[in-house]
Amino acid sequence: MDVILAKHAGYCYGVERALKIAKEAIANCPKPIVTLGPIIHNPQVVNWLEELGIHAVDEISEKQKGTVIIRSHGIDPEIVKKFVSQGLEVIDATCPFVKKAQSRAQQLTKEGYSVVIIGERNHPEVIGILAYAQHKAQVIEKVEDIEKLSEKLTKRLGVVVQTTQSKENLGKIVGELSTKAIELKVFNTICNATQKSQADAKDIARKTDVVLVVGGKNSANTSRLAKICKQINSKTYHIETVKEIKKNMLNGVKRVGITAGASTADWILKDILTYVEDLEI
Ligand code: SF4
Numbered sequence: 001m002d003v004i005l006a007k008h009a010g011y012c013y014g015v016e017r018a019l020k021i022a023k024e025a026i027a028n029c030p031k032p033i034v035t036l037g038p039i040i041h042n043p044q045v046v047n048w049l050e051e052l053g054i055h056a057v058d059e060i061s062e063k064q065k066g067t068v069i070i071r072s073h074g075i076d077p078e079i080v081k082k083f084v085s086q087g088l089e090v091i092d093a094t095c096p097f098v099k100k101a102q103s104r105a106q107q108l109t110k111e112g113y114s115v116v117i118i119g120e121r122n123h124p125e126v127i128g129i130l131a132y133a134q135h136k137a138q139v140i141e142k143v144e145d146i147e148k149l150s151e152k153l154t155k156r157l158g159v160v161v162q163t164t165q166s167k168e169n170l171g172k173i174v175g176e177l178s179t180k181a182i183e184l185k186v187f188n189t190i191c192n193a194t195q196k197s198q199a200d201a202k203d204i205a206r207k208t209d210v211v212l213v214v215g216g217k218n219s220a221n222t223s224r225l226a227k228i229c230k231q232i233n234s235k236t237y238h239i240e241t242v243k244e245i246k247k248n249m250l251n252g253v254k255r256v257g258i259t260a261g262a263s264t265a266d267w268i269l270k271d272i273l274t275y276v277e278d279l280e281i
Pocket residue numbers: 012013014015072095096097098163164191192193194221262
């Protein structure tokens with residue numbers, strides 16, 4: 001069976017950077033070390049960090065001691081101030097691309113625009129960006145959401161985008177917003193890694209019989225890759241580990257495409273690649 005592995009699959013720059021920062025913290029920072037929420041959206045990697053002594057927690061109490069790592073998705077700056085004031089060492093692993101989206105949202109708010117964030121309302125990255133827009137921005141996920149918001153939007157609109165959104169969704173929403181606004185300022189804050197991996201994923205979805213998209217089920221960018229591939233190739237499967245591959249997924253298949261989200265570890269990807277290459281079908 002032929003296997004095509006996407007060129008841009010697996011750890012992106014921001015995730016590699018966050019993991020490097022976390023590993024350095026183990027050697028250099030006061031213990032215990034925690035992250036508020038998983039440092040990246042990949043359960044297998046989070047378990048591995050747990051073994052190294054970095055614990056993902058859902059909340060941080062006023063009695064917490066040691067170090068808190070701000071994960072790649074970023075966080076409300078007021079929460080960071082609170083951590084500092086209670087004496088915690090704060091290590092910021094926010095991805096620079098996320099920081100760019102945060103600062104653009106802050107800029108648009110200061111300039112008096114009605115800010116629109118295109119993204120998933122409950123995703124931690126979007127919640128963080130919203131804080132930089134002083135919690136005044138409107139969050140929309142799809143073009144149909146615009147109608148519901150019309151009364152809240154002024155004629156001066158400023159747009160930023162969750163870093164892992166698709167260019168197609170951005171294009172559709174901006175097209176519709178342009179019919180509502182007199183002035184429209186758009187910052188395309190989709191990150192380079194996302195744009196490259198989505199372009200690669202489309203390419204392999206067209207060239208193969210089955211696509212395996214590897215990554216956390218809670219990972220926004222992996223889920224988006226799976227959605228993009230499925231629109232092109234209905235035989236697309238989103239899996240986290242090799243255990244989820246069933247033989248009937250690959251029955252009669254000549255060519256398999258494999259891609260992975262930005263938070264998928266190399267070892268998970270390698271396991272899957274080896275398994276599929278060794279399959280005798
Ligand atoms: S997907 Fe993009 S924004 Fe998110 S961590 Fe990776 S490089 Fe940063």
